[in-house]
Amino acid sequence: MNLETFVQEFAEQFDEMPADSFSGSTQFKNNEEWSSMTALLIIAMVDQNYGVKLTGDDVRKSTTIADIYHIVHTKAMS
């Protein structure tokens, strides 16, 4: 698991923004396309690709893509 791949997978859940405009420091909730449906798709992507269940609190307390990555990484290791 690495941040670069994760950012790519995260970016694929956004349809209107070019994937290369995302990085670990992207504050994804500031993106105009961010919505509760996007949140659902990201939770589903993480479940499918990493076998990790993100919760509502995980999403709520995260600001950047790297924040989500660290949560997923920690849960995957435990």
Next chain:
Amino acid sequence: MIPLPAYKFGLIFRLVEPGDAGFILSLRTNARLSRHLSPTEDNLEVQRKWINNYKEREAKGTEYYFLYSDKDNRPIGVFRVYNITKDSLTSGSWLSNPSEDALIAAKTDLFLIELIFEELKVSKCFIDVRKDNKKMIRYHNMFFKRLAEDEQNIYFFMDREGYLRKHHFLSEILSPTK
């Protein structure tokens, strides 16, 4: 039918009334929110008449149009189930204002699928999605089965097995067990 209004997940769910015409029109004429729905005439009286006609279908039990609000009764969004028969129905018209709650979609979808499979007790839920609505297609691919497609839409259905998987997925997000 469940007692309404229903209070679930910190939201209030109730049936649409003619007085909601202005709110619904504001959603349906919002270019960003409604870009994947059929166009709506920007006319309050037409919208009110549409709701009055809908109330006749509601009285017959063939259609239910829901509005959900936050705990302070501020309206957030709507969804609809229609063509209700003993065995199936069609779900659609889901529109939601932007909300600070990142889980609004999960909450409303869990309410909706419980309504469909546990309260209305149908065995199949149909849905059609515009082909350019990529997010919804990705989401529905997880739990629905593809029936057909045409130039504009993809047609899906979800059976009880898909419902149970989706129910588990959404419940784990909203009330994690570990």
